[in-house]
Amino acid sequence: MVLWVFGYGSLIWKVGFSYDERVVGYIKGYKRVFYQGSTNHRGTPQHPGRTLTLEPLEDAICQWGAAYRVSGRENEQRVLSYLEVREKNHDLRAYLDVYMDSSSTEPAVSGALVFIATKDKK
Template identity: 55%
Template sequence: MVMWVFGYGSLIWKAGFPFDESVVCFIRGYRRVFHQGSTDHRGTPEYPGRTVTLEPAEGEVCYLEAREKQYDKKVYLDVFAELTATTPAISGVMVYIASPDKDVNTNYLGPASVEEIARQIIRAEGPSGPNTDYLFQLEKALLQIGCQDKHVMDLANEVRRILSEQK
């Protein structure tokens, strides 16, 4: 059986399971956002970290690659290898998404200002390490595959700015 998993967060640099092949692709109509709370890996119930999830966003694309047990929704989407492609590179790829429904996803934190999210990321640390490591590893991994995700880069720059002021 062949199963493809679309990773858009920590799966990019730390899969945590064996795999045969990795392909850089993107999905259409979604964007990566730091709206999901992490109380088991990058934070605690007292100081939840923030990790990425996907949210529908017209005209956006989200490039690839967990701790998915706190994500309450599993969907199957088409992924594309090139922006102009009309035919998917792979169809029916499994994607975990954290829905904004607090009744089924108690860890959903939702939108906040870049500064507020950055301060929360700086404060949070869990069994998998500091939330800042998650953010900086994601930024680095995305840049290595040629993806400049504005949301991730803005947050990373804000965290660096705040940390430099604290010195």
């Protein structure tokens, strides 16, 4: 099995890990929102900074993002360890299809790993 990771926020421009292929595309059924409270790089415990997360919404499209193919068991483990720290406020790991062309019904990437945090509107 090959690991694909989909980034919809800072992973688009600041990946932070090595990858073999990058596919620009979108995911369905979610919208991008600044609902996640974070003290990592911004904010304070009393006033967390806002960072992106995803909110499920029927018929929504989160465009655009990037999917990264990571191969090699050792590199996959390194990337997953890195992402667990970077995405430390996530509550959910989802495996979603990534589409490149709005006219296509077939995904360009099947089952890309996406980190999602619970909505926090403090």
